[in-house]
Amino acid sequence: MTTTASPTHAPTDTAAPVYNPKSESVGVKRAKSAIFHAAALILTAIVLYPGLWMIASSFKPNSEIGGQNTSLWSNNFSFDNFVTAMDGIGGVSTLQFFTNSLILALGAVVGTILSASVSAYAFARINFPGRSLFFGMMIATLLLPFHVVIIPQYIIFQQLGLVDTYVPLLIGKFLAGDAFFVFLMVQFMRGLPAELDEAARIDGAGHARIFGSIMLPLMKPALISTSIFSFIWSWNDFLGPLLYLNTPEKYPLPLALRLFVDQTQSSDYGAMIAMSVLALLPVLIFFLIFQRYIVEGVSTQGLKG
Amino acid sequence: MTQSPTLSRRPASSGSPLPRKKRQRGTDARAGYTFLLPWLLGFIALTVGPMISSLYLSFTNYNLFEPPKWIGLDNYTTLFQDERFLQSVGVTVGYVVFGTPLKLAAALAVAMLLNSKRRGQGFYRSAFYAPSLIGASVSIAIVWKAMFGDSGPVDQGLSFFGINLGGWVGNPSMTMPMFILLTVWQFGAPMVIFLAGLKQIPGELYEAASMDGAGPVRKFFNITWPMLSPVIFFNLLMETIHAFQIFASAYIISNGEGGPAGSTLFYTLYLYLRGFSDFRMGYASAMAWLLVIVVGIITLIFFRTSKSWVHYSGDSK
Numbered sequence: 081m082t083t084t085a086s087p088t089h090a091p092t093d094t095a096a097p098v099y100n101p102k103s104e105s106v107g108v109k110r111a112k113s114a115i116f117h118a119a120a121l122i123l124t125a126i127v128l129y130p131g132l133w134m135i136a137s138s139f140k141p142n143s144e145i146g147g148q149n150t151s152l153w154s155n156n157f158s159f160d161n162f163v164t165a166m167d168g169i170g171g172v173s174t175l176q177f178f179t180n181s182l183i184l185a186l187g188a189v190v191g192t193i194l195s196a197s198v199s200a201y202a203f204a205r206i207n208f209p210g211r212s213l214f215f216g217m218m219i220a221t222l223l224l225p226f227h228v229v230i231i232p233q234y235i236i237f238q239q240l241g242l243v244d245t246y247v248p249l250l251i252g253k254f255l256a257g258d259a260f261f262v263f264l265m266v267q268f269m270r271g272l273p274a275e276l277d278e279a280a281r282i283d284g285a286g287h288a289r290i291f292g293s294i295m296l297p298l299m300k301p302a303l304i305s306t307s308i309f310s311f312i313w314s315w316n317d318f319l320g321p322l323l324y325l326n327t328p329e330k331y332p333l334p335l336a337l338r339l340f341v342d343q344t345q346s347s348d349y350g351a352m353i354a355m356s357v358l359a360l361l362p363v364l365i366f367f368l369i370f371q372r373y374i375v376e377g378v379s380t381q382g383l384k385g
Numbered sequence: 386m387t388q389s390p391t392l393s394r395r396p397a398s399s400g401s402p403l404p405r406k407k408r409q410r411g412t413d414a415r416a417g418y419t420f421l422l423p424w425l426l427g428f429i430a431l432t433v434g435p436m437i438s439s440l441y442l443s444f445t446n447y448n449l450f451e452p453p454k455w456i457g458l459d460n461y462t463t464l465f466q467d468e469r470f471l472q473s474v475g476v477t478v479g480y481v482v483f484g485t486p487l488k489l490a491a492a493l494a495v496a497m498l499l500n501s502k503r504r505g506q507g508f509y510r511s512a513f514y515a516p517s518l519i520g521a522s523v524s525i526a527i528v529w530k531a532m533f534g535d536s537g538p539v540d541q542g543l544s545f546f547g548i549n550l551g552g553w554v555g556n557p558s559m560t561m562p563m564f565i566l567l568t569v570w571q572f573g574a575p576m577v578i579f580l581a582g583l584k585q586i587p588g589e590l591y592e593a594a595s596m597d598g599a600g601p602v603r604k605f606f607n608i609t610w611p612m613l614s615p616v617i618f619f620n621l622l623m624e625t626i627h628a629f630q631i632f633a634s635a636y637i638i639s640n641g642e643g644g645p646a647g648s649t650l651f652y653t654l655y656l657y658l659r660g661f662s663d664f665r666m667g668y669a670s671a672m673a674w675l676l677v678i679v680v681g682i683i684t685l686i687f688f689r690t691s692k693s694w695v696h697y698s699g700d701s702k
Contacts (some may be wrong), residue, residue: 341637
């Protein structure tokens with residue numbers, strides 16, 4: 081592990097000159113810089129196009145989405161699609177779907193923070209028999225296709241009468257089910273100096289004190305990365321709700337979107353895309369606010385988006 | 386990433402006869418398992434237990450309503466005569482084999498482009514990363530379906546250049562390129578990891594190579610590739626495993642059916658349909674275990690072959 085777990089250190093974007101043995105003239109450097117920016121900007125346009133198309137389409141009347149009109153601009157921009165989208169589907173308002181998504185995502189954040197930090201402390205800071213064995217198993221679950229557990233899990237929750245509740249979707253989060261976050265926190269804690277706990281132990285502090293008063297406050301960057309990613313993953317999750325939820329009143333946004341697609345069957349493309357935009361809005365806002373944390377978190381921890 | 390980091394923090398004081406030390410170790414065991422409890426409970430109840438029971442179910446006929454009936458290896462032998470299963474294997478393997486290398490090549494190329502101290506690097510990095518965050522969502526699947534549908538912007542744009550393919554969504558030979566484009570579009574996450582790896586390569590290596598008259602191609606194969614090989618290995622392993630599990634996009638784009646003509650019947654989609662539409666849970670469990678075995682074998686092959694091309698610098702800890 082050469083990477084240290086500190087997502088706060090962002091590389092500076094200062095334009096320091098690149099070492100160049102041939103010591104190019106200013107003109108050549110300018111030209112190279114221009115080529116770099118031209119290439120990067122073209123790539124940016126391509127990468128961002130689907131997003132821009134989505135946003136532009138959400139404001140367009142149905143007749144202008146697709147058809148002969150390829151331009152992003154329209155003279156008929158309006159909020160009509162959003163008005164339709166906010167009405168919801170199946171007698172449930174979109175606001176309700178938002179609330180459901182929010183409950184699930186916040187539940188996931190709270191559960192993951194509580195369970196992953198405690199478990200990570202055990203792996204990183206306590207010496208107990210069987211630690212390496214369990215640590216290896218935890219790493220192995222990172223690679224395990226989770227489809228192998230969904231059928232028995234479904235059977236268990238069905239027999240407990242918990243299908244169509246949020247329990248199956250949240251219980252795993254409260255039991256450190258996302259090994260990625262445990263791993264992230266273990267790596268972070270290993271980067272903190274061991275003298276901290278030694279000193280605290282000499283002063284008579286037990287593990288509970290050391291964890292609560294020393295580790296948790298120092299782990300803030302790791303806790304923030306974890307919160308952001310567990311929120312977004314839960315917000316985008318589709319398979320879990322698809323398996324467990326049956327009543328539209330309990331649907332989070334991704335399931336509501338599927339219902340919308342099923343019922344309108346592309347008759348109202350505009351509203352469908354407007355609802356897709358609404359469903360992504362919190363993720364995009366998160367990204368704009370926390371992009372440093374997110375991108376640094378990925379580069380230091382190899383988190384998947 | 387996969388190197389096992391040093392586990393023992395304290396110097397090994399084995400054989401120390403002090404009773405105080407012994408008592409200390411005893412309380413540590415108790416504290417260790419107390420703190421580990423959440424993870425341990427989840428691991429046993431939600432991973433190990435279900436894995437064993439799905440292994441058992443894979444040898445049975447089970448429809449959720451009647452007790453499972455033992456049928457031995459029947460599920461596994463039936464799988465290989467099931468045309469839809471074989472098709473789902475073909476679709477998924479095609480997607481993994483073409484999509485993953487293309488995505489990683491794009492990620493590496495763009496990372497190398499961005500690996501210079503130029504103004505705006507942070508902006509480009511964020512912009513390119515954004516699709517990775519939303520690419521697997523239902524919203525993007527809907528957008529992709531609309532963009533690649535009949536007379537969508539992709540069809541329109543290609544027609545402008547005289548290429549008339551029609552909508553990709555309804556054309557069985559164009560759905561795979563559409564899904565590959567969707568995964569390549571999400572090159573940002575591995576790119577960011579590559580970029581972090583590139584920054585670790587000491588600049589002196591390139592300087593020395595330049596003095597020796599090495600061109601960019603030689604520098605790439607003799608410096609960048611070997612120095613970056615642990616990161617390439619990590620990305621390749623994670624992206625490959627990830628690619629096998631594509632679900633939401635396939636479900637939404639094909640209306641949960643895997644069409645047209647089974648061309649989007651990804652492995653996990655077929656597993657879902659067998660298990661939760663037909664309630665053939667034994668059959669679906671056999672599929673799940675086959676996936677675990679295949680992914681396990683691929684992981685093993687990756688690690689075995691990695692010795693010949695992945696270079697860990699010994700003192701980089």
